[in-house]
Amino acid sequence: MKSLYEQSLFTKEKLAEIFNHSADIHIKSIPVRHTPKGELIIIFCRPIVNIKLVHSLVIPYLMDEERESEKLYNYIQSDYSLKAKLTKEELINQVFCGKLAVISNFRERIYYYDVKEEPNRQPEESVIEVSVTGPKDGFIENIDTNLGLVRKRLKTPSFVNEEFVIGRRSNTRVALLYIKDVMNEQVINDVREKLNNIDVDILQSRDELEELLVDNKFSLLPLTNFSGRPDFVVESLNQGRFSIIIDGAPTVIIAPINLSFLVKTAEDSNISFYYSSVERMIRLLSLFLTVFLPGFYTALVMHNVGQLPLPFIATITIAKMGLPFSTLLEMITIFIMFELFKEAGARLPKGIGQTVAVIGGLIIGDAAIRAGITSPTLLIVVGITAIAGFTLVNASLTGNVFFLRIAVLLISYAFGIFGFILSLICVFIHLSTLKSFGMPFLTLARQRKWSEELKMFITLPFSLQKKRNLSYGVKDKTRKNSDND
Known part of the structure; x- marks a missing residue:
């Protein structure tokens, strides 16, 4: 590919043709004495550069008639990157990355001033991972x-x-x-x-x-x-x-x-290891409940009701009297309602969204029971399932388990307890086959050790955190920080 020098495109008119569809690109000629052709061409993208720096420092420096040209260019070369030859694509990329290009045709050189100042915000506390006792600085878009x-x-x-x-x-x-x-x-x-x-x-x-x-x-x-x-x-x-x-x-x-890491939070290392261990086990239990509880309840009520205590059977029977829908249809309907309220709470402005989700859920839930559309027992099961899903720290995991939950529910509805156990086995077989960049997702350690298995469920005291997780094949097995999963 020919360079811009070889195509004779380093003129203001030719450069304007290259950027003819970009109104935010500024191309200017700067007159400079002590040079054979007497001018420099500068190019910059106004929205992503420090425009005050460009007009108050860079351009006046280039226009300074009292400076000798050799001194001027030596200054630029010593402080900014230089490329002797340049293609059209490379020039465009540099300009759109926030560089100010200074073109000198008589020297056949192009010089870059790094004057980038893209719109961004200051580091602040992460919205998705609220810090109670840990650091408050979070990542931004830069x-x-x-x-x-x-x-x-x-x-x-x-x-x-x-x-x-x-x-x-x-x-x-x-x-x-x-x-x-x-x-x-x-x-x-x-x-x-x-x-x-x-x-x-x-x-x-x-x-x-x-x-x-x-x-x-x-x-x-x-x-x-x-x-x-x-x-x-x-x-x-x-x-x-x-x-x-x-x-x-x-x-x-x-x-x-691995699975253990998905239920670990950033705050676990900033709280007591006792409390952190309990919280981690609760999240693992919540993951199990949010996937399997609806299917288990449906299997018992529809196919294996004889396995339930008599008082509970009586409660369920009385609650279902007069209901027009089957347990499966009730369950799916309530799940869809929960998803609707969750989506409304997420999309509406913060204050309004929370109000709509809470008050709307209470009113419609109570109205559904009074109207005989669903039973209180089923509503409790769906509520526990939804709350258990909210304890999961990974948003992708929270969304994806919905499909696992529905799959387990359908199989359990069709085959009863046998279908529930079959779906349970299938899920764990699927987990055991998953790998994250070659590392096992479910198997915690290549070398089976009780100490490694224990780390999946509890947080050890800092003084006992001496080894890294063996499942990742790390080079240095000695711990140097306070993580342990």
Whole structure:
């Protein structure tokens, strides 16, 4: 491909043709004495540069007639990057990345001033991971700021940051983070190869990149985790995982993971290990309940009612008298109502959404019972199922278990307790076959040890956290931080 020099496109008119559809691109001629042709051409994208710096410092410096040209260009070369030859695509990319390009035709050079100032916000507490006793700084939509939040917590040369540019049109910056003397080389080589092979027009979200990286794209359980808190990312890196930061995304990908890690929160390391252990076991129990409780209840009521205590049978029978729908249809109807209220609460403004979800749910739930559409017992079962789902910390997991829940419900309705047990076995077989970047999702450790199995359910005291998780094949097995899953 010919360079712009070879195509004689370094004139103001030709450059205007290159950027003719971009009204936010400014192309100006700057007169400068002591030069053979007497002018420089500058190009910048106004919305993403510090316009005050451009007009108050850069342009006056370039126009200073008292400076000798050699001194001027030596100053630029010593402080800013220089490229002798440039293609059209490369120039466009540099300008849209926030660089101010200074073109000197008589020297056949182009110089860059880094005057980027993209719109962004200051680090603040993560909305999806509320901190009670932990740090309050959270990731934002700027990759450099996010890298700084991680770097200030990892002041070591073994912390590696590899940068990629993905997207032929978006040119999205992506940073792969890991600790070199801890991370499994096979895993990181696999991730690096996948990132290099991605070929898309635009990359704009974390979910898109996750889908491009994982092997099992149709798994109902997420094979990566995400976080908006840098302290949790640092803990994960120290455990032998890697993280991926995407420019424009306020959350960071964390992998590889297992089932235990999906129910771990960033706050677990900032509270008592007693309380943290209880909370983790509650989340595991909640995961089981939100998937299997509706199917178990339906199987007992529809096919195996004789297994229930007589008082409970009487209660269910009285509650179902006069109801027009079957238990399955009741269950699905109430689940759809819960999803409607949850969606309304999420999409409406914060204050209004919470009010609509709570008051609307109470009124419609009470009205449904009074109208004889559903029974109180079934409403309690669905309510427990929904609340158990809300305890899960991963939003992707919370959404995806809905489909597992419905599948278990349908099989249990068709075959009773036998169908429930069959669905239970199928779910655990599916979990045992899942792998997150080659690491087992359900099996905790390659070398079966009780100490490793125990870490799945409880948080050990800091003084006993001496080894990293063996399931990730880490290089350095000695713990250096307070994570343990």
